[in-house]
Amino acid sequence: MKRILSFLGIMAVLLICIPVFSSAFDFSQVENRVVEFTLKNGLKFLVYPDDEAPVVYIRTLVKVGGVNDPKGAAGLAHMFEHMAFKGTEEIGTKNLKMELKWMAVEDSLYGLILAEKAKREKADSARMTELEAKMKDATDSAVSYVITNEWGEIYGREGGVELNAGTGYDQTLYIANYPANRLELWMAMESQRFSKPVLREFYKEKNVIAEERRMTRESSPQGKLQEELISAAFTAHPYGQSLIGPMSDIQNYYRPEAEKFFKTYYVPNNMVIGIAGDVDPAHVKMLAEKYFAKIPAGPKPKPVLTAEAPQNGERTVIVKDNAQPVYFSAFHIPDINHPDFPALEALADYLGSGRTSPLYKTLVRDQKIAIAAQAFAGFPGSYYPTLFGILSVPSKDHTNAESDAEILKIIEKVKSEPIPADELEKIKARAKANFVNQISNTGGWMGIASQLAYYETFRDGWRNLFKELDKINALTAEDIQRVAREYLDISKRTVAMLEPLEE
């Protein structure tokens, strides 16, 4: 079960699905605690004071993700996330001048290596060997000036916990939890990090990313399945691209390209910072001005304009591996800001949440053909037209085909009859309880600091966080039936299945 739950956990991180909905508890008292301010360079801060414990939770959300990866460098957004821990001009180096000198040598050598690679079969292997040897020397020299992991070390030593980051398709989120009296340290370090990063150990970090790819995709049957599914469902839009990048792209990452990527997307007017905890908003503003105001704004990056054409037929992908079966089917739906989205989220909630949902009752409880079955709206990202997914994990001695058959019946039913009134009430009750739990959580990946930053960036303003419950409360059973009929078109779905290798 742990593995399955972690698979679903991967989904959760990828989709930032927020079943947030408002209700009778006076949420305005929570809303009114938020203090917002924007620096001249466009960097917005959302501050939520909460003095339960002398700690502060900081969430930096950058509007860049897998969708923005350049062609030939898929996974660069994720690579950059790794680079953000390598330090700055003053953190992580014994001698910046020498380091930069050798890094420049590395870059020019690697440019030559790439040029030679581009000759494909005609590449001169002797020249390649020579360049690689020089490259190794340059890297060794550059690395000799590095203080490895000084960034993380300072952070840990000063009491920070949960220093981490996550890259999704739509966004990159940097999280940090600090004792409250270290806020200024965070300000100083974070402002340096996003104005003067040094992409040190770049060419070595590629090996680390390669290992991460091996761990999460190539050695993980479920990771492989995810990649195959999105690749089949999206033939044009970058939601179909591997988030971590294919191995060949990883091996070819080029630092100047990463620097260009950084300059394009990591501009203050493309970021929102959520801060929750034991802080005084006026003090936060003073520190923000002191450290972040001097970072110049940049041109606002363009959104992705590639649109996925309508899928005209059913697509099936089968991955055979030495593992137990997993079933995954997906339907195209609009993006999270579309008026139909709340009904789609409610539909997913109805179909698969809890032990009284049709997926659980039929597949898990009654027929025992699955040990887990879920539905979710907004996978793998949600800012662009996306997918509605249904996942099933067959139980021992049962098959993907069996899950598929039952799921199709459940879909037919939800299209042909509106859901009963008590089921609609359940959806609304669950939504309210989830919302209260989420906003009462100051920290965590999905606590209020993250939510505020997310809504500000992707949902047209942080105040919409507190309007979401109203949308759910306004839903009728007919709304849910309508979106089921409109979007769960079996003839246009994508199915991905993990099938065990024949013994």
Place this chain on the structure above:
Amino acid sequence: MRIKIIFSILLGGLILLGASAWSAKSIDKIKFPALSEPQMPDIESVTLDNGIRIYLIEDHDFPLVKARVRLAAGGYLDPADKVGLADITGSVLRTGGTAKMTGDEIDEKLESLGATVETGIGATSGSAYMNILSDYTDVGLEILADVLRTPVFDQDKIELAKTEQKSAIARRNDDAWDICFREFQKKIYGAESPYARHTEYSTINAVTREDLLAFHKQFITPENVMIAVWGDFNKTEMLDKLKKYFGDWPKGSGLVPALPQVDYKYQSSLGFIDKKNINQSKIRIGHIGGLVTDPDYHATIVMNNILGASFGSRLFNNVRSKQGLAYSTGGVYRSNISYPGYFFSYCFTKSESTVDAIKSIIKEIRDMQTVPPTEAEMRMGKDSYLNSFVFNFEDKADILDRMMTYDYYGLPRDFIFKEKEMVEKVTAADVIAAAQKRLHPDALHIMVVGNGDEFGTPLSSLGTVETLDVSIPSGEGTEAVAITPESLQKGKEFMLKAVTASGGIENFKKIKSTQAKMTLTLITPQGEFSIKSESFYLLPDKSRDVMTTPMGEIISVTNGNKVWTKQGPAVTEGNDEQVQESKKDFFRNTVLTFQHLESPDYKFAYLGQDQLDGKPVELIQVTSADGVMKYKLALDAATFMPAAKMYFGQTMMGPGNLTEKYSDFKTVGGVKLPHMTKIESDGNPVANVEISNYTVNVAADETLFAKPQ
């Protein structure tokens, strides 16, 4: 005068060290305001008359009420042949319904409120959890109380839980890291230890509803329950509610047994599991850990930060960043409260660098003993703990959980504050001393899961490799059989034929005791060993076996609920498990079985025809009336003579599927009894029993079955 000079040299030395370690940075100039001390929330703690301990924190920020219940019961209480019993009990407590509501009704009720009540039991303890909007507090508390007090364990939900368990078994080799972790734990604690053992299909099959009821009755009782509640309520009112729902829960039979001790011997091993479909090896290296009451526990906290617990640690820096060998690496020396933790260091690396990564990790472990922590490392090692101390208090759930754990194990409530004070005093010398005492780089268990074909340098270059077979035993033949009137009737018919063929039920009923002189041949990988043995069975529940071994006589006596073994001067009394095994042995006794053909204590269900060594046999499932004891009897399809018995029992290698095959039948006291029995475990021959002299109804002296002196 001398002292002064030394002092100033030292001081000078310190300043110099400081300057070289840190290049001046703008961030060094930042002055931090004083950190407020962590505020311990106001916790009301009360013990009810029936022993339940209660902990309450009021919090009116949000309209939520949450509860966490600590149950002292854990998987360590499972008998070896029913591993998974506690886990299943933990799930079905919640899903199986109560005296008032079915599981499905509880689901509907909670979901209509957006509320959760969940239960679970792990290896060393269990828990229940409630999360509900404060408007519905009473509904939640009532359900929580009912699932804990009066669960009914509906059979359907038991089947569901078993399906989940078996599906988890089926998937347990899908992920290489899971395999590595599991096998490593077995090396540390022992494969049979409750801290490392795991379920099998046969152990899950063996769990019955009676088992769950008995587990609940014995172990989920007020004296073993602690309840923490926090959220939007008034303390006095909440205490009244808890008294209402939990106050009249009758006490049970006492505290649960203590967690078992661990008897660890330091030794090395190099375990390997070949998994072809991955290109990254999972590696785990370590040995036993410590206890939080160890005098150098605080030094190990600092040591952990330096060695492998964080970003700036030696493992992270060297194995991941400098050598690019791993995305994921680290390690800690873990200390538990009541039984030793484990020390481990781990890494995931591409197949080709497996051996390099292992060497790299072992080097760091050795260096931890010989390379003193630098001032920067000490700073990092201590400060990362001290500066983040405040996070122990960020969450009321954590604070309450910690308090319940301390109370349960008898640690003082300010334990964590004392811990902090001790960490403040730790020196580099302390860290080195702890590393030298606690780390054993020459007695490491190494566990590798990877694709052996792609290792580059072979694993054998590191030592003798033990390749482990982790294939999942099929558990075939251990499924519970549905007993229907038809199968019972047919079973009886076949048994009658068997008794008749063997001499007739009247002759069997005349047998009060059996005596046998035999040669017992043990078949082991090291060869075959024969010993002489004599047995005296006084039916229905007394026996005496005397084995003559090269080490002297071994005498085993069973007398009802007592079991004794005498070897040399030492006499040991059997524990509950051994008494149970003895009872099962009697249950399976052929003479007793035949005597009970018409008794309600035995059920005979016909399973169908099967093959045994190429010959057709009729299979009968023999079960005790309460369903707890069972075995399968195979009758020769032509003669109806007993050909074999199959059952799940204890072997020298641990629990397994045993088969006894019978031949050389001779008449003794009017009945035919086998003079040759061949015993197999999971299909492999393990022993032969050849009887040279068989008698019945020899007069018995009661002293034969007294405790041996």
